[in-house]
Amino acid sequence: MAVTLHDVARLAGVSIKTVSNVINDYPHIRPVTREKVEAAIAELGYTPNLTARNLRSGRTGVIALALPDLSLAYFAELAAQVIREAEAAGLVVVVEQTGADRDRELELLRSPRLKLTDGLIFSPLGVGPEDVAALDVPYPMVLLGERIFDGPADHVTMRNVEAARAATEHLIARGRRRIAVIGAHDGESMGSATLRMRGYRQALEAAGIPYDDDIIGRTTLWHRANGADSMREILARGAEVDAVFGLNDTLALGAMRALRQADLRVPEDVAVIGFDDLDEAQFSFPTLTTVDPGREWIARTAVATLLERIAGKTDAAPRTLLADFRIRERESAV
Amino acid sequence: MAVTLHDVARLAGVSIKTVSNVINDYPHIRPVTREKVEAAIAELGYTPNLTARNLRSGRTGVIALALPDLSLAYFAELAAQVIREAEAAGLVVVVEQTGADRDRELELLRSPRLKLTDGLIFSPLGVGPEDVAALDVPYPMVLLGERIFDGPADHVTMRNVEAARAATEHLIARGRRRIAVIGAHDGESMGSATLRMRGYRQALEAAGIPYDDDIIGRTTLWHRANGADSMREILARGAEVDAVFGLNDTLALGAMRALRQADLRVPEDVAVIGFDDLDEAQFSFPTLTTVDPGREWIARTAVATLLERIAGKTDAAPRTLLADFRIRERESAV
DNA sequence: TTGAAAGCGCTAACAC
């Protein structure tokens, strides 16, 4: 641990600057010198002290990714992608879990731990439009998700309304007219649920299908159990249903479970569509038709955008970047 | 970003040492001085530069967690837990994905990026016993998983053999005798598959049930599709089966899918048990009986053990720490 | 109780 530039320089019989030059691939070095230095580096097993380098350069090569919880499949897959993209850009990623808690999210934004990173990719679930002021942070940040629009930072997100509308239209085009929704939120002005509901209603309206509150399942959490419970409630009401739009895949998978327990066949009796295109959607029974919201593009764009800001593009106005989506047609809705 | 100790000291009319003392809660400071300094800190919005502090202290407060892929539910849940435990200990976690690739794993161990961290929690899937030499790294490391025993580092893992035996016995106790296995590996001397197979065979032997290679499904990968494919193959052979032991939950869930497609009822016709106790096991249809291998304990112990090593317990011999397991009884095997 | 100054290991002017 104790080998420094000085040690290498001494052994090689040169100055530390020369060693530094070799390490940083400075072009004009005599081959002989370079070899001497490289031999010394090898002999001593020298590796640069990144902390010192960071102190000099003011950069760390580390970015933070803050999200609700890795146990949620959507965020795990998002994190996997962000880490891959960051690695390709020569960065490593510190993952922070906020538990979707507003206070913890706000605390994180002010945390001195972030000083150790070059920037933050933040997927909030607790803070909302009323907290935009707290988002005006003194370091590069890219926002993900639907909680914040017109914030003081770049924002990479998906076309929720259009994609949800397309999902609903996918069902309508297959003759379904009694399309239940699982995962609606009450009293939320801006969020995935609200936006996706808007797309749903647009599709109904365009097709001349009346909106029926009886087949709208409300859940605060988007876990599988909530999807199953919500579906059961709708069925218990005796409401007629020939399709289900799960506002995310996890809810849709939960709903499928409840449908099968109620001896309803998917897709024959009830077609099901989800949203997210989790890996799991390919392997459920039946496989889940869903919306691919462009997660890969979102991850890549978030990293690229953050890097631009880190590189000094601090003046440019905050941008909103929207991913393209597509419907992944599988067995649950054909 | 540019506020330093010097700025604070100048504003407060004291030396930087005094400011430093205040920040680090050095006991003997006159209240007046402290107040002056705190006022200056507040006015300037000073936060310490962690990089500089790290350079001095030689510690970073960052640990690395290297695992195959966050898209795999088991590792996502493990990471979630490790991050929580690390946070409780005042550490943040850099997550690195190796893709279960031996070369990438070996490269990671030597990566200078690790110099930015105080230690590594490493869950290898590519390197094996033949690579123990590479594991003798010059920084604190804790190993997870089954790939390496008697390595040069502390090792936190689960009781694979005993737990697999208990899982098999759970099925036997419920009258099952034709217990298929999904996920066996060929030509692997040490790994989860091998150990769990050992427990399976022990249970059969103890119950006087003959081992039948016809109902052993081999897969290299442990994804859901492999579980389904492997199950289908066994069924296609015409082999008689009244239970399935998925060597992990994902395989078991895949196998359940194949069973239902073959019009076999779970658990009536075929009981199914898994291994891992993923969140998902509680929400599948039917819910999955499985082995809880003690993931939470493993995460907590890995962090605690790493911290001990970081704190300087470098002399002590490497230890192997084993988690307690338990069977989570759910619908798929009653 | 507080201040002065050295130095953690590195990079980047600037000199030679």
Added chain:
DNA sequence: GTGTTAGCGCTTTCAA
């Protein structure tokens, strides 16, 4: 082409 040197912002002896 290579060496000297001044910091990056902080902690920490050692004095005062």
